[in-house]
Amino acid sequence: MRATVRDHPSPNHGPRPPGAAIRFVVLHYTGMASGAAALARLRDPASGVSAHYLVDEGGDILRLVPETRRAWHAGRGAWRDCHDLNDHGIGIELVHPGHDFGYRPFPDAQIDALCRLLEGLLARHRLPPEAVIAHGDLAPHRKRDPGEFFPWTTLARRGLAFHPRDPGRPLPPDPLAARALLLRIGYRPDLPEIGLVPALRAFQRRFRPERVDGILDAATMGRLAAVAAAAPPW
Numbered sequence: 504m505r506a507t508v509r510d511h512p513s514p515n516h517g518p519r520p521p522g523a524a525i526r527f528v529v530l531h532y533t534g535m536a537s538g539a540a541a542l543a544r545l546r547d548p549a550s551g552v553s554a555h556y557l558v559d560e561g562g563d564i565l566r567l568v569p570e571t572r573r574a575w576h577a578g579r580g581a582w583r584d585c586h587d588l589n590d591h592g593i594g595i596e597l598v599h600p601g602h603d604f605g606y607r608p609f610p611d612a613q614i615d616a617l618c619r620l621l622e623g624l625l626a627r628h629r630l631p632p633e634a635v636i637a638h639g640d641l642a643p644h645r646k647r648d649p650g651e652f653f654p655w656t657t658l659a660r661r662g663l664a665f666h667p668r669d670p671g672r673p674l675p676p677d678p679l680a681a682r683a684l685l686l687r688i689g690y691r692p693d694l695p696e697i698g699l700v701p702a703l704r705a706f707q708r709r710f711r712p713e714r715v716d717g718i719l720d721a722a723t724m725g726r727l728a729a730v731a732a733a734a735p736p737w
């Protein structure tokens with residue numbers, strides 16, 4: 504079933520740089536008390552924020568900004584060799600209260616709709632599953648969304664995200680090695696504004712969500728090695 508998309512234009516966008524290819528899809532949660540409040544903010548010229556799509560909890564999909572335009576969702580951060588994710592990204596907001604208003608699992612209807620939207624996006628822009636990332640992945644020093652309840656395994660089963668199943672074996676924690684493994688996946692702990700602990704926390708939130716504490720224990724080290732070994736090169 505194709506995703507039905509309704510237009511609710513936001514004025515908050517600009518041109519992409521000439522020739523800028525779309526390389527990533529960035530997933531967010533709205534982190535506000537209600538979907539109506541989030542939609543109003545994403546369309547308010549004074550807020551200076553937007554996304555290309557908004558998926559509500561019932562599975563309705565709204566298009567706020569055309570994909571050809573540069574929406575304002577990612578902000579400061581980096582992933583792989585990309586230092587401006589708005590230039591090269593499609594932003595999708597999921598209506599969700601976030602960590603500040605009662606963090607909870609994402610409804611199935613919302614995830615189903617997101618998957619249908621992603622199927623079309625990845626096909627249209629010829630993007631691999633690893634192009635789909637979390638806002639928290641590119642900006643671990645200041646963002647947590649969509650967070651540890653986001654069902655990456657559901658997306659991965661449908662070929663819509665990179666999330667290898669191998670849990671890895673516990674390994675002796677080694678911060679230097681961990682930094683290199685994070686970098687191989689796409690995290691940027693080498694950038695001073697990000698750093699190792701926030702990048703580790705972001706990694707745990709996505710790949711080892713049982714405990715998100717930024718501590719490099721043996722289980723985190725093992726899972727890190729397993730995920731990095733499976734990560735496509737960049």
Ligand SMILES: [Zn+2]
Nearest residue numbers: 531532638648
């Ligand atoms: Zn976000």
